[in-house]
Amino acid sequence: MIALDIAPISLPVKQAIEVDISDPRSIVAAVRQISGEIPKVFVCAGVPGPPRFDALETMIVNFVGVRQVIEQLLPKVPRGGAVALISSIAGVGYAKNLAKLEELCATKTFESAVEWCKANPEIANGYLGSKQALIVYTKLRASELVKREIRLNALLPCPTDTPMLPQFYAQAGGQENVDKFLQSPAGRAATAAEMGDPLILLNSDAARFVSGIALEVDYGYCGEVHVGVRPGLL
Numbered sequence: 001m002i003a004l005d006i007a008p009i010s011l012p013v014k015q016a017i018e019v020d021i022s023d024p025r026s027i028v029a030a031v032r033q034i035s036g037e038i039p040k041v042f043v044c045a046g047v048p049g050p051p052r053f054d055a056l057e058t059m060i061v062n063f064v065g066v067r068q069v070i071e072q073l074l075p076k077v078p079r080g081g082a083v084a085l086i087s088s089i090a091g092v093g094y095a096k097n098l099a100k101l102e103e104l105c106a107t108k109t110f111e112s113a114v115e116w117c118k119a120n121p122e123i124a125n126g127y128l129g130s131k132q133a134l135i136v137y138t139k140l141r142a143s144e145l146v147k148r149e150i151r152l153n154a155l156l157p158c159p160t161d162t163p164m165l166p167q168f169y170a171q172a173g174g175q176e177n178v179d180k181f182l183q184s185p186a187g188r189a190a191t192a193a194e195m196g197d198p199l200i201l202l203n204s205d206a207a208r209f210v211s212g213i214a215l216e217v218d219y220g221y222c223g224e225v226h227v228g229v230r231p232g233l234l
Contacts, residue, residue, distance in 0.1 A: 001013045002014055003015070003016050004069075006018065006019060015033070019069075021061060021069055022065055024068055024111070027072055036076070037077070037078045037081075040082055040203045041073050041082070042084050043066050043070055044199075046066075047061045048164055048168050049126040058127055059124045059129060062130030062131065063133040065110075067113070067134075068110050070152075081150050081151075082150065082151040082153075082203040082204075083145075083153075083203070084154070084199055084202040085138065085154050086134075086195075087138070087154040087214060088131040090128055091134065092156065092222055092225070093132065094132035094133075094136055100123045101132055102136060103116065104117070104124070104136075127171070135154055138153065138212065138213075139214070152211060153210060155198060155199045155215050156215060156218070157190065158221050159190070161190065162192055182221070184219035184221045190218075190219070198217050202215060
């Protein structure tokens with residue numbers, strides 16, 4: 001197992017590589033340190049947004065950087081390989097911005113994507129926009145990667161009990177707002193394992209005929225939103 005992160009990596013991995021995905025040069029340098037094929041890629045990077053990260057910084061890390069990492073790694077992914085990334089149920093309303101998000105996904109470089117975000121702040125609005133963009137990218141790119149027999153899927157978690165959760169509460173103006181609009185019908189945040197297991201599934205042989213999906217892992221939250229049982233972000 002090879003791990004890439006901006007923070008020190010303490011897990012017992014074969015290779016630990018420091019990378020800052022907000023910097024395209026750092027991404028290129030990190031990927032150059034990897035030799036051989038990478039049959040399974042998991043891209044789990046992301047930031048919550050304000051107050052620590054402004055909207056543009058959030059778009060750069062959550063979408064532009066994530067896409068750049070995947071595109072840099074794809075030449076190392078063999079036929080039959082798989083890539084899984086993490087979006088969010090906050091992105092399920094992507095369809096209303098589809099035309100603009102397709103423009104963003106059509107940018108060819110890290111720099112041109114950043115310029116697009118600067119020119120379209122109403123779409124590139126931070127966490128929400130970045131997660132919508134990841135869903136659209138997943139669906140568009142998966143249709144191209146099928147020619148190489150490489151699968152690409154996105155996991156859409158509901159609020160999950162990780163160190164990032166309090167930052168989401170602060171950004172939303174309090175836990176009560178998150179609970180109202182994003183909490184799962186289970187009445188609690190998910191555990192990290194409840195997200196990790198489906199993420200592994202997406203890249204496993206059990207999902208060998210699954211590609212281009214945005215898997216909602218939320219104990220039925222999006223189902224309720226889609227049929228109007230509760231308010232949401234559609």
